[in-house]
Amino acid sequence: MSDMIELEEPTAAGHRMRDEIRQISDKVRRRRQLRSTVMTTMCAIALSITAVPLFLLLYQLFNRGLPVVLHTGFYTQLPQTPNLITPNATGGISNAIIGTLVLSLYASILAIPIGVLVGIYLAESDSRLAASLRVISQTMAGAPSILMGLFAFSFIIRDLHIGFSALAGSFALAVLMLPVIIISSEIAVRGVPNTLREAGLALGAKPHKVSMKIVLPAALTGIVTGIILAISRAIGETAPVLLVIGGGYINSWKPLDPVAAMPLSIYENAKSEWPSLRTEVWGIALVLVVFVFVLSLSARMWASRKQQAR
Amino acid sequence: MSLVIPPPPDFTTHEEEAAEFNSAASSRTWYHYVLIAAALLFAAVSVGFVGTIVWNSAPEWAHHTGTLLGGNGWQSPSGPFGGLAMIVGTLETSVIALVIAVVIGLGTSISIVFLIPRRFRTVVATFVELLAAVPSVVYGLWGFLVLAPWMLKTVIPWLNSWPFAKELFGNVGQEDGQSLLLASVVLAVMILPTFVAISREVISVVPNDLIEASLSLGATRWQVIREVVLPTAKIGLFGATFLALARATGETVAVALVAGGVANVQFHLLYPGTSIAAWIATEFGEAQGNEVAALMALGVLLMLVNFGLSLISRWLVSRQRKVLAVV
Numbered sequence: 001m002s003d004m005i006e007l008e009e010p011t012a013a014g015h016r017m018r019d020e021i022r023q024i025s026d027k028v029r030r031r032r033q034l035r036s037t038v039m040t041t042m043c044a045i046a047l048s049i050t051a052v053p054l055f056l057l058l059y060q061l062f063n064r065g066l067p068v069v070l071h072t073g074f075y076t077q078l079p080q081t082p083n084l085i086t087p088n089a090t091g092g093i094s095n096a097i098i099g100t101l102v103l104s105l106y107a108s109i110l111a112i113p114i115g116v117l118v119g120i121y122l123a124e125s126d127s128r129l130a131a132s133l134r135v136i137s138q139t140m141a142g143a144p145s146i147l148m149g150l151f152a153f154s155f156i157i158r159d160l161h162i163g164f165s166a167l168a169g170s171f172a173l174a175v176l177m178l179p180v181i182i183i184s185s186e187i188a189v190r191g192v193p194n195t196l197r198e199a200g201l202a203l204g205a206k207p208h209k210v211s212m213k214i215v216l217p218a219a220l221t222g223i224v225t226g227i228i229l230a231i232s233r234a235i236g237e238t239a240p241v242l243l244v245i246g247g248g249y250i251n252s253w254k255p256l257d258p259v260a261a262m263p264l265s266i267y268e269n270a271k272s273e274w275p276s277l278r279t280e281v282w283g284i285a286l287v288l289v290v291f292v293f294v295l296s297l298s299a300r301m302w303a304s305r306k307q308q309a310r
Numbered sequence: 311m312s313l314v315i316p317p318p319p320d321f322t323t324h325e326e327e328a329a330e331f332n333s334a335a336s337s338r339t340w341y342h343y344v345l346i347a348a349a350l351l352f353a354a355v356s357v358g359f360v361g362t363i364v365w366n367s368a369p370e371w372a373h374h375t376g377t378l379l380g381g382n383g384w385q386s387p388s389g390p391f392g393g394l395a396m397i398v399g400t401l402e403t404s405v406i407a408l409v410i411a412v413v414i415g416l417g418t419s420i421s422i423v424f425l426i427p428r429r430f431r432t433v434v435a436t437f438v439e440l441l442a443a444v445p446s447v448v449y450g451l452w453g454f455l456v457l458a459p460w461m462l463k464t465v466i467p468w469l470n471s472w473p474f475a476k477e478l479f480g481n482v483g484q485e486d487g488q489s490l491l492l493a494s495v496v497l498a499v500m501i502l503p504t505f506v507a508i509s510r511e512v513i514s515v516v517p518n519d520l521i522e523a524s525l526s527l528g529a530t531r532w533q534v535i536r537e538v539v540l541p542t543a544k545i546g547l548f549g550a551t552f553l554a555l556a557r558a559t560g561e562t563v564a565v566a567l568v569a570g571g572v573a574n575v576q577f578h579l580l581y582p583g584t585s586i587a588a589w590i591a592t593e594f595g596e597a598q599g600n601e602v603a604a605l606m607a608l609g610v611l612l613m614l615v616n617f618g619l620s621l622i623s624r625w626l627v628s629r630q631r632k633v634l635a636v637v
Contacts, residue, residue: 036532044425046417050506053499054441057452117348125345133349135624136356142553142620143613144560146587147363150609153594154362175355182352208341236445239562239587243594263447267563270451278455285448296443300436 068283099259106170119185149243164246172240184226232295367606391604404558407497450564453496462487488570512546546630552623
């Protein structure tokens with residue numbers, strides 16, 4: 001009995017103790033809250049530090065590039081070398097635009113069929129060859145692009161004696177695109193539900209028919225997305241084409257001619273002594289970035305539209 | 311009355327069945343052969359890729375391995391071709407860039423996933439991925455025409471006003487502002503979107519159950535991030551780090567534009583230097599004979615470093631998948 005009375009009416013010492021405990025826990029809680037606020041604020045600061053240079057980059061790109069790209073001659077004329085009498089004569093970049101299109105066209109012709117086929121093979125086979133090709137394609141996908149240039153130089157120019165040409169450049173870009181296409185095609189084909197395949201086989205379709213008429217159409221979205229992303233990566237690459245395309249000053253669609261390319265023109269004009277070329281270079285960069293953005297945004301929209309349809 | 315047994319709809323003899331089976335099998339092999347041929351072609355391309363570069367660098371490895379790995383200075387027409395300056399320059403620029411990018415990028419991905427309002431998240435994520443797609447030559451151009459003059463006019467005089475500036479940064483007087491430090495900064499800006507794109511994804515797949523459980527136990531927002539999210543995502547974040555490092559070491563034109571292109575072992579960060587990839591790009595045009603082999607040998611070094619980093623990051627990411635599967 002006496003014990004219970006003591007519990008109902010705590011002593012003054014008990015009150016003090018309770019208050020102390022409250023104070024300490026308040027302190028701990030406040031410290032934890034403060035710590036949380038400080039650290040999340042630092043994360044927010046990190047976000048703004050990331051944003052500042054990237055926004056600056058885009059702002060300066062548009063600010064300095066727009067005046068250049070608004071002239072139609074910029075797209076239709078050949079480049080000119082400024083001289084002392086006409087220091088502002090820079091001409092246009094028609095050769096670089098055509099060169100970039102030609103390079104990506106031939107590179108796509110080389111890389112897409114093989115890439116998609118290898119992707120299908122990797123998705124439908126469990127052989128040891130498939131396992132090792134999977135590792136190889138993932139490793140190649142991250143390989144420095146300058147190595148593709150070295151490869152194209154030693155194989156196409158040195159061993160096959162073809163010379164500095166669009167073909168050598170597109171070979172380098174094709175080697176760059178291949179692993180990207182392979183990886184995305186494999187993922188896309190793997191994503192096709194097995195019930196579709198089995199339904200086709202159960203209806204008596206032959207395996208290659210199932211693959212061509214059922215699996216490929218179903219996987220097409222993913223494959224096309226991967227191809228567009230691969231092209232958008234290849235378009236912006238400077239290092240592989242720097243070593244092998246030869247930098248032609250004419251408009252040419254022929255695979256064996258030396259060609260120019262937009263990234264290469266950026267690299268070379270930036271280093272030029274002429275202020276007019278250094279101004280023009282922002283225009284080339286803007287056109288290139290718009291190319292790349294349009295490609296990757298269309299890949300993204302294409303992918304999300306098909307996902308909604310499903 | 312009497313039960314009529316219908317005849318079997320389609321009667322095939324044993325031989326016919328076998329023939330049909332065989333034709334199916336043969337068409338399967340036909341299709342299969344095409345696939346295998348493509349696979350073998352890709353295998354040949356990748357073997358050729360490694361093989362030709364190694365083969366073409368062989369003469370230089372055979373005679374001058376020591377110079378390539380430890381020699382300083384690059385005497386252009388005839389050699390010796392020392393690779394130490396490029397190796398050191400690659401290490402310096404990519405490690406500094408990585409430290410900047412990982413510290414800032416981790417904070418950025420955490421804020422994208424946990425701090426900014428939900429409806430902006432997709433927009434910001436798309437924006438980051440678009441920036442990751444910007445060609446590296448554009449980053450190089452920006453560093454070369456915007457950052458370098460700014461460094462020269464503002465940053466370097468400010469750094470020089472520090473005490474012990476000379477001991478820390480060397481005697482700074484570069485004409486055009488190109489330096490190893492500038493290369494590191496441009497690399498950091500360039501790999502930030504890549505790192506953020508991957509680490510944001512790794513962080514955002516941490517199961518919500520874990521986060522909610524920890525919140526319900528009274529953890530603050532930071533405690534949830536620090537004690538639950540980051541440990542769960544740890545391995546994937548390491549993978550993202552290695553991928554970013556691989557991209558930084560392999561970057562060519564951006565570094566070629568802003569590093570200054572001087573083949574000399576340099577520890578003062580405000581002096582010009584170069585990296586392996588940038589040196590290959592700038593020297594290859596005029597190279598002949600042995601110099602081509604020496605540049606190819608630098609390419610082999612780059613390949614070894616890059617493939618090593620890729621394999622490590624691939625292994626880490628696959629381990630992360632297993633961790634998440636267990637959770």
